[in-house]
Amino acid sequence: MRRIAFNEGWSYKKLDIDEEFKNVILPYDCMLRENRSDDSPGGCNNGWFEGYDYEFLNEFERPVEKTVVIEFEGIYHRAEVYCNGEKVGYRPNGYLGIVADLSNALKQGKNQLRVISRGADIPNSRWYTGAGIYRPVNLYTADENYIPLNGVKIKTLSINPAVVEVALAAHGDGEAKISVTNGDEMVAEASAPANGSVRINIPDAKLWSPEAPELYTCKVEFNGDMCEQRFGIRVVTCDTENGFCINGKRVILRGACIHHDNGLLGAATFTEAEERKIKILQKCGFNAIRSAHNPCSKTLLDVCDRLGMMVMDEYADSWYVHKTKYDYAGFLEEWYERDITDLVEKDFNHPCVVLYSLGNEVTETAEKRGVELYKAMQKVVKSLDTTRPVTCGINIGFNQAAYKGHSFFSDEKANRNAEDFKNLGTEKSNHRKWMFGPLFTRLNAILPGCDKATREAFGAMDVAGYNYGILRYKHDRKKYPNRIILGSETFCEDAEKAVKIMTRDKCIIGDFVWTGMDHIGEVGLGAFEYCEYAPTFIHTKGWLTSGSGRVDITGKPLPEAYYMKAAYGLLKKPVIAVKPVNHNGERHSPSGWKFTEAVESWAWTGCEGKKAKVEVYACGACVELYLNNRKVGSRSLKKHCRVKFNVRYKSGTLTAIVFDNRKREISRRSIYSVDDATELRVEPETEKAESGKLCFVRMRLTDTNGITKVLKRERIKVKVEGGELVGLGHACPYNDDGYTGNETGTYYGEALAIIKAGNGDKISINAVCESGTATSEIKVIQ
Template sequence: MLAEKRTAQSPGGINTGWFEGYDYRYVKQFTAPEAWRGRTVMLEFEGVYHNAQVFLNGHKIGGRPYGYSGFFVTLDEHLNYGGDNTLEVIAHNADQPNSRWYSGAGIYRPVQLYLSAGKSYLPPESIRVRTLGLDPVRLEITVRTVGEGNIQVELLDGDKVLHSGRAHSDGNARLLLTATELQPWSPEHPRLYTCRVRFEGDEDRVTFGARTIEWSARKGFAINDRRVILRGACIHHDNGPLGAACWPDAVERKVRLLQECGYNAIRSAHNPCSKTLLEVCDRLGMLVMDEYVDCWYIHKTKNDYVQYFADWWQRDLADMTAKDFNHPCVVLYSTGNEVSETAQERGIQLTGQMTRYLHDCDPTRPVTCGVNIFFNLLSSLGFGVYSDEKAEKEAEKPVGSQFFNDMAGLCGAGFMKWGATLHGCDVKTRGAFANMDIAGYNYGINRYRHDLQKYPDRLILGSETFCSDAYRFWQMAQHEPRLIGDFVWAGMDYLGEVGVGSWEYHDYAPGFDHGPGWLTAGSGRIDLTGYRLAEGDYTRVAFGLEKGPVLAVRPVNHPGEKHSPSAWKMTDAIRSWSWSGCEGNPAIVEVYTTAARVELTLNGRKVGEKRRGKDCRVIFRTRYEDGTLTAIARDANGNEVGRTALRTAGPETELRAEPEQKQTAPGRLCYIPLRYTDGAGTTKPMERGRIRVNVEGGKLLALGHACPYNADGFLGSETDTYWGRALAIVLAEGDVTMTAEDGTRRAVCKIACKEVGTC
């Protein structure tokens, strides 16, 4: 989809980044060996967007309407053994608009081939490992088989067999094992083991971690009998400049960057996540809330999932839990996002049905739903609600969540949070909240204290929140176990929903109409290239993970200028005091700290001192001049407890290409940030240029910058920079050499490529 045209005629419009949508046809010719005869041959499609249809030799053998649900198809009946076969997959994406964000298109997640050992076999996703207790570790292992026979179960630590057991299966088998040598899995110590099952010549294995989850009004949310506060980030499924394609290296990098930003949990917004994400989160200790869908029976876009929901929601949820069950990182399920159906009696009943059904599929995890409290009230009054009659007027009159987002952009975050305190918001949410395990509040922090007192058994999750509320949430959560977590919108910037979280000026964004040329939301504590913004530093300080002080400055070259409006941006400050040509301009300086007081000095002279208020952000105003800007944090007695400084870059300018990894392997991704710096490596945000890139020993997959306005896209070999930065992503084939030049400056980087296992 990244290669399609972006035009004003695109029905997906701002939602999908103005990409036009089409149907896509994949054809694969292959030979089925005679040795496959008598065996079950299956294909797993982990994700096809969307309304996929699969044909083998002209016969339809399966498909799935939901673009985020994995599905299996069996090939046996129509295979030509020993001869040629034609496999065809059609992905329909011409039915625009069908999404509120960049969906990607076609086969964007892996496809796996499964071959059984014979007529009796272990079907995919047939092994489940459940932790019953931890002292010692007690496990329940259930196995589903096709055919009857004996099964052998082994628990492995690497290649070492720790425990084993046997049972007979008549289609289902259950074993109880006490595994004294196993250590629990936790975010701090993500210990993983393998369960290997053998059955009638067939073999399968799953990775698992031993951990327990509890949720109660007394204890809040606990993992392994210890309270855990979820410091969460909402993310969409795309991998930035790579689009929706599920590259394992890209997924792992995203999770790692979010952890470094201070988050211990991810919300998969607003669709089931990939298996790759779960595997990465298991290994790295990142917790996951897997979410089902963005709409139930009320449309948000004309051709969204509403038309399939009623027939498919049970199958979708069953498949989501089958995917997630053995992954210790998954600790919550969400049945939906900002579904105003929860304000209606029909929707309240459906909330309960979905919660109970998820418990039937997986009784080990709690269920929530992200409810926009103010939106529920507004929709019940007739504002912003989609109907079939409005479909043709959608372009002129935004509806559903787009209506709410537009209003929030104009009125600001404070208006949204104030609106959530209205009594009608309680009336229009309490029924649905009673039908879920944990109440999911989107932008409802101003209700927390009131509702915790009014509903003594209610557990509250900030299922979608503003960055600026992180410190306030964290202080409340320390003392209230029923406030279990917070998920900021968003952890990392994403494609689509263009401009919803951007603060841009006219030098980077010619117009604020969010028309073609705009590509990303601009909402992220980490930008689209992976660079942590000042909002990410604020988050680390707010969560007590960094003492600070951290120093950041709003762009000094735009004094008093208007920027594009957004409620999803706390600040556009960056960590720089290099604003060439801005001498004497007013400068807004932000200091993030939990200290009692902050002193600000410029070139050795004091320019301000303030007592910290109710937040961990202290704002100063001064005049820009080159030199050294220093923030000094002091305790209540005036003693210095920390300091940090920003220094103006030198007059010389270099172009640098600095790979994030010095070695790689064939088939791996190489991330190579590009920066304008001085000779000492200090970034110069005022430098801007058109950079051309050439790659040897690999393929340039993506090139671009983080500005939400990006007319170039990511598939060319030339890019603009944004605040002095850009990013290249290269798929390694051998030793990689990348050359970057802007007509004046040149940078070369080399990455050694070794075979897998030697890096």
């Protein structure tokens, strides 16, 4: 089918509210533009955004082809699609697409599409969902005989020799011509029945792997219709003898859980944002992501295919027990067969997808009904795809409580929390998390009854998903020698221990930290903030993001990310981080998910003589720390890749030197104090941008040497010519401004702007703050 991008020509407004339609280009997150209020029932879950229902309209001419199909990749949620007043599509799930055949509803000349998305029914999620048509839309056209969406499926049968099976499901009968190319090189040709399959040998095949993500293109021609499908040649195996393998080679999943939003862009899905996110996570040492806790976008899968990032695609956060009042629990049992079918159809040809997960912290698995539901859903997966293992993330402590009749989740609690949403973020309850969160959660997994509450569910899975269950690994591996275990959700500080366990035991196949990148909603969950940036520790509407990421909401890796990279044995040079010297002795906001509030800086002006708590992350035998060429001390790295030093702050240079076992220097790194001058710098991440595409611009308050002044706070106003400012903000989880204005504060001296390139030859950026003005330009490629 011929694909036509259908993202322009749209307008929207709030449903049943008297207001003007606004013209928009999709994808578009309506919720990000709404007011945040302490009276919003979404509360801490969605960042206090108010929720509304929306109506989208688009008028267009009927294409000349006989068959016209539209695909909405994501509308949140309970979406309805009308064509010329006729209802042609509906889906309650906000993360799976709607594919609607418009052929019979269209007329000659002008036609109208009307889409309704529901968002007034909050709370409907435990995190920020966004609202509206937030993923791309495509129109597909064809004549009578054609290859429909998902009509080509490609499966690797073997890698030595490399043989793939191409299965076709066309509208119409006849022969289809198939060709396989690698770039411009033709590597194989074949023919097959339009509703049949064929095996194709690929000579001298280049295999897909995380290290070498080689991709081929399969072109299918049938009765004048043509379809191109990218694929990779690779085989996934997972067993007790060899562990998790790609193409026969063991791979440890160094994973990061991520939510679907794109930071300052909200839930809107853009290729450039997804690609930037994956590249940042890869630089931090991650080789896998978990789409917590919903199906990810096609755009993200395309990026992961190209870059070699493995994906665990997840289905749902709730089954039939509500976690929030209006979540998907009211729909799953009726819709799971179609949902899972569409999930697998979406993922099937993507080599990056290596695991399916059917749920997250679903305490239903502590009872027979829930286990039977898991088996039924897994059966649907296996009927469509036998090439990937299936799992489900189980919070073992939650299951134990549910098994004993004290479930953490229930419909009653969900209803009560919806009424009492203002009390969900009290400082008292969050202080308990801060004091006992990690330890309490770990210990919950080894309480009496945990085994009984999980063994039936784990026994049904290809891979047992343990959320925060690291203390059970040794016990359960001994008791259940045929069980394969995945750390489906874990604490950052457990990374070193997890790596050692996974290295020893092939049946512990990976670890997914919560989280890889910060996200909107679940506000303050992982934040260590001082009163300077967060005037209240009660999670009211000023709080916007979780703060849980190893990478902050602007895409900057935090020291925790370097700790994890060191734990993986991948950190080439030491990283030095310092707890804010200006806040010594002060209490920060509570969290059980934060590892350290240290900042990669020695620019603590005005703190001369104060105690500085220094952390160094490194791979080697030992590390020595020097302040202005005077040795502070030495620490062994044999047991831990994170070591600590106490030193009195003094301006100058702080240097860490790493040595091997023979006392030979491996590497070193220095951080520096700043001079008195302050200037604003505007630093685009790329020199060029395609018209209509996004570019990301870092803004920093620095000294004359370009060193960030982390203690400097100023307001920055941004003006853009030749493009559109689509996101502006800083990384602090407490953020009254939001991300849709033209002015922002700074956080530890930094902020980020996101700009969509226009149709001219350049983008001009002008930023103004108290310390001065800075400008920059980005060349636009048409």
